[in-house]
Amino acid sequence: MKASLDRIDLKMLRLLQDNGRLTNAELAQSVAVSPATCHRRTQRLFDEGYISHVRAVVTPQKVDRGALVMVGVVLDRSTPESFAEFEKAVAKLKFILDCHLVAGDFDYFLKIRVGDMADFNRIHGDQLIALPGVRQTRTFFVMKEVVDNAPLDF
Amino acid sequence: MKASLDRIDLKMLRLLQDNGRLTNAELAQSVAVSPATCHRRTQRLFDEGYISHVRAVVTPQKVDRGALVMVGVVLDRSTPESFAEFEKAVAKLKFILDCHLVAGDFDYFLKIRVGDMADFNRIHGDQLIALPGVRQTRTFFVMKEVVDNAPLDF
DNA sequence: TCAATAACGGAAGAATCTTCCATGAAGGCA
DNA sequence: TGCCTTCATGGAAGATTCTTCCGTTATTGA
Known part of the structure; x- marks a missing residue:
């Protein structure tokens, strides 16, 4: 699965991960291949x-999404139907930036971005606890990212 | 802070968030301004x-990072020095993809990507519980993203 | 060793970038 | 209102880059 990536491919992936705006010409020079080859390889990736x-990557604070909250969710029933319905609504x-089904004290972990705490409280009451099958939620306000x-x- | 973004800027931000490879010419056409204006506005953003x-965005499964784990961390002491030392080490x-200081039952929440569970168990024993000031950790394996x-x- | 396959770099037309400049709109002030 | 300043816009053009074709080189396997 990943054996088909040589050193050059890996380096290209890392460079593009750091700067997705790299031009093909710049990338080619960075990994020491011709622009033509670099173009072909990038296309393959x-x-x-x-x-x-x-x-x-948009700066959250600049678009009024400066508040980050983690939420643990427990459902009423642990049936496939219950999970499916919850996930569909989420x-x-x-x-909701992240939603992961986990093993442990919670069924799901959510990562949420909103404008501020007031925003979250409204959303929590209106939309989170209203999600299908939710028994309880536990909120962890992020104080520092x-x-x-x-x-x-x- | 964000009042300086008009409709065009917001649309550009959304389009670039969805596809960071959009050419200036394409973006300009999508928001109905000239390439010159679009270039200037993009530069400002x-x-x-x-x-x-x-x-x-590199596909984790393709580079042997298919396992996702959430970890709650509690420190021994809740002093600024203890927090600073922990954060520096993290x-x-x-x-560790995410590390957030939270309010609640944990001090920090971590989001971690590794190859598989065996990988995580080794890392947990070697590096996580060895982080400065860690009293306990609670691991939540992600079963479904x-x-x-x-x-x-x- | 030799053939077959795959990957490579050079080259060139097409497209794009980037900047300069002149035009037109918006806001402040007498 | 009339004028001036300020700012954003679009056209234009040289420079750069993209994208593809093609001949050559390297690698693989019999």
Whole structure:
């Protein structure tokens, strides 16, 4: 699965992860191949799914999404139907950045971005506890973002 | 802070968040301004920090980082020095994608990517519980990634 | 050793970037 | 109102880059 990536591919992935705006010419020079070869390799990294997409990272504070909250969720029943219904509803809530089914004291962990605490409290009452099958939630307000969405180390 | 973004800027931000590889010409056409104006506006979005960076999103499974784990951490002491020391050490561990100081039953929440469970168990024993000031950790293995790092909704 | 396959770099037309400049709109002030 | 300053816009053009074709080189396997 990943044996098809040589040193050059890996270096390209790391460089593009750090700076997705690198031009093909710059990238080619950085990994010491011709622009033509670099172009071909980059195309392959996209075509074969090594790079799923390229995203401009918007600064949350600049668009009034400066508050981060982690929420643990416990459902009423642990049936596949209950899980499916919950997940389907979660996908529609755009303020939920992460939603993961976990093993442990919670069923799901959510990572949520909103404008401020007041925003969250309203959303919590209106939309979170209203999600299908939710028995209880536990909220962890983030007081300091030490590391957020660090690049993948590989 | 954000009042200086008009409709066009917001649309550009959303388009670039969805596809950071959009050419200036394409972006210009999508928001119905000239390439020159679009170029200037894009530059401003970067210069003034609305876009912090552009990242190629690497598929974790393709580079042997298919296992996701959430970890709650409790420190021995809740002193500023203890927090600072912990955070400094965390920043050096590249497999930690998120590290957030939270209010609640834990001091910190970590989001970690590794190859598999065996990988995590080794890392947990070697590096996590060895972090300065750690009293206890609670591990939540992610069994299903429902939503991971969704784009910001604004 | 030799053939077959795959990957490479050079080259060139097409497209894009980037900047300069002139034009037109918006806001402040007498 | 009339004028001036300030600012954002689009056209234009040289420089750069992209993208693909093609001949050559390296690697693999019999």
